Amino acid sequence: MTVVNKLKSLTARVTMNDEDVRSLLVKDHEEAKELLSQILDATQANRRMRLFQQLKTALTAHSRAEESAVYNRMLNARSTDSRELADEGYVEHGMIDGLLAQLSSGGAGETRWLATAKVLKELLEHHINEEQTDIFAELGEHFDSDQLDEMGVAFLRAKAALMSRQSRPHGRKASRKIAARSPRRAPAKKSTRAAQGSRSRGTRSAK
Numbered sequence: 001m002t003v004v005n006k007l008k009s010l011t012a013r014v015t016m017n018d019e020d021v022r023s024l025l026v027k028d029h030e031e032a033k034e035l036l037s038q039i040l041d042a043t044q045a046n047r048r049m050r051l052f053q054q055l056k057t058a059l060t061a062h063s064r065a066e067e068s069a070v071y072n073r074m075l076n077a078r079s080t081d082s083r084e085l086a087d088e089g090y091v092e093h094g095m096i097d098g099l100l101a102q103l104s105s106g107g108a109g110e111t112r113w114l115a116t117a118k119v120l121k122e123l124l125e126h127h128i129n130e131e132q133t134d135i136f137a138e139l140g141e142h143f144d145s146d147q148l149d150e151m152g153v154a155f156l157r158a159k160a161a162l163m164s165r166q167s168r169p170h171g172r173k174a175s176r177k178i179a180a181r182s183p184r185r186a187p188a189k190k191s192t193r194a195a196q197g198s199r200s201r202g203t204r205s206a207k
């Protein structure tokens with residue numbers, strides 16, 4: 001984070017409209033921070049876990065939508081800084097995903113779970129601060145207002161689709177994934193066995 005970028009980001013906040021992707025990102029960031037605060041303040045494990053599930057769903061959709069609508073555009077920008085910041089964003093999203101996975105499999109009443117949630121809060125706050133300064137400054141410098149609005153539309157569409165998929169029952173999702181994968185593998189195995197069987201029959205016939 002540089003002083004120049006901090007000034008640029010502060011200037012951008014004055015000029016960006018509600019459709020600007022940066023405005024939408026700020027809104028999500030504030031909601032995520034609020035949910036994390038509520039999780040850490042909660043005294044009952046079941047309430048922590050309910051709040052965590054909301055956070056996980058929202059953060060996962062936010063991250064994937066941001067990657068497709070914003071980071072990928074930055075990776076194709078001429079600015080070296082933009083490309084490096086997008087790569088860093090991807091890495092930090094991966095770290096956040098890992099912590100979310102750990103929290104999903106743990107018990108919200110355990111001290112380790114709370115410690116992990118605190119680390120997630122620290123990482124998320126660092127990520128948000130860097131994003132709302134350096135990345136916002138790069139977006140304002142290399143993309144015009146129409147492009148930033150287009151990113152906003154793409155971000156909202158991607159996030160809505162992801163939220164919709166995540167809200168489906170896990171069992172049905174898992175079964176659909178298995179069903180979708182199996183047919184692609186099965187034909188190759190069957191055809192190989194069939195070919196081997198044909199060659200064996202052909203050899204016996206020749207004898």
